[in-house]
Amino acid sequence: MARIPLVDVKAQYAPLIPELKRRFAEVIESGVFILGPNVKAFEQECIDFLGVQDAIGVANGTDALVLVLDALGIGAGDEVICPAFTFYATAEAIARIGATPVFADIDPETLNLDSDDVAARITPRTKAIMPVHLFGRPAPLAELAALGLPLIEDSAQAFGSSEIGTTGVAATFSFFPTKNLFCLGDGGLVAANDPELAERVRMLRFHGSRDKVEFELVGYNSRLDEVQAAMLRVLLKELPRFNDERCAGAQVYRDLGLGDLVTTPGAAVGHVYHLFVCRSPERDNIRAALGEQGIATAVYYTTPLHLQPAMRQFGYEPGSLPVTEQVARDNFSLPLWAGIDGPTQERVVDAVRQAARQPVG
Ligand SMILES: Cc1ncc(COP(=O)(O)O)c(C=O)c1O
Incomplete structure (x- = not known):
């Protein structure tokens, strides 16, 4: 496939x-x-x-x-x-x-x-x-x-x-x-x-x-x-369509029931879905299962900036930004771009559904 x-x-x-x-x-x-x-x-x-x-x-x-x-x-x-x-x-x-x-720490919702x-x-x-x-x-x-x-x-x-x-x-x-x-x-x-x-x-x-x-x-x-x-x-003229298509793709993920399986990003005013970033305690299992089916995922900022080697000079220790560190452990992003098609998104959600049913471990 x-x-x-x-x-x-x-x-x-x-x-x-x-x-x-x-x-x-x-x-x-x-x-x-x-x-x-x-x-x-x-x-x-x-x-x-x-x-x-x-x-x-x-x-x-x-x-x-x-x-x-x-x-x-x-x-x-x-x-x-x-x-x-x-x-x-x-x-x-x-x-x-x-x-x-x-x-400063972040809001776990947004x-x-x-x-x-x-x-x-x-x-x-x-x-x-x-x-x-x-x-x-x-x-x-x-x-x-x-x-x-x-x-x-x-x-x-x-x-x-x-x-x-x-x-x-x-x-x-x-x-x-x-x-x-x-x-x-x-x-x-x-x-x-x-x-x-x-x-x-x-x-x-x-x-x-x-x-x-x-x-x-x-x-x-x-x-x-x-x-x-x-x-x-040239591309700026296309941007409203690009962003509309990204928003539509995000809505398709929600309509396909992804939110029953993992935490999906909310439909906030002004959100242009540069990435579709979900959260789950099972993220590593889900990513591994999707990877086996040829579906790319990514995780962002797994070492948040306050813990990066070059930033340690500013004196932050692990645990100092609890929400940031939790989100770094459980976020993962799913395929999304302007013009992604429905069948592709269905394949992604099916794969997440199968992975979510697997026993942990
Ligand atoms: C939040 C944020 N700030 C700054 C930058 C830096 O942009 P550039 O890669 O064009 O230097 C990026 C890009 O990757 C970014 O995502």
Whole structure:
């Protein structure tokens, strides 16, 4: 039987290949590869799509975070509160600019930051909160904003969610090929709602200069390139459909009764299902059984960030973030992408059903 991948990236863009090739050829013919018309147009299209004040194309989602932190003047001696149940880049960006990541625990229902735990960790040194819209589900922005600190929304996994991008001082995005909005390589974006912050990010992505003549800041070389921007302009037009299809796929899993077998992600407002992440005490058995049937699954953040070797310097011990550590032990994700078909999902649910019936051990 055919293998089922966790995400079929190519199936999503396959019908668009002729158009992508045409745009690719146009860039080659133009001879302009860095900060040209496609980047400018894509930035404007993102401003319109996201409803934000400004958007700056950068090299990847990690740099997007670093550039925002740097532009806000955050550095040594400052603290930024973030989850430990997220991709490493979230905390890495904070540590990279010399600040201290302060890890808060998550809500077991949403897997996003628990705002009460965030509130308890605020100190006079806290300069920002960095919520992650994990797996495409919006973090509790209103509750976090009420804490009175700047929010930097790590939105790498949630482009196109109606709920995100306008509450924080900035939202950052990754266009890594498995993301909801993706390019054909690395790419990223900073969406900013403060003109001064946007201007600083724009300068920082190009060596701290506005005009390539005067260098006002010590910056970076972190630009989205023309080829990727040209691809992204094609794919952004498809994004509402991509996200609708992801949401429809998530609903199919629920309709097939998956929720009777394992804990499934809820149908939250604004959820764009970057991943379909379930939980079960039987996760290892279920994964092994699905693997035998050629069905790919994945587990996320099995060593949460506070326990990663590079983050041990910040003094967290096992047991310090109980919900995070429990979810790290029992989560697993099932195949989902824009355009996944019903029979494929039925095969997945049948396999989970069979596995759930097996005796443990
Ligand atoms: C939550 C989160 N933050 C940041 C990043 C970093 O993005 P990139 O891989 O484009 O640097 C990712 C991407 O993998 C992510 O999932």
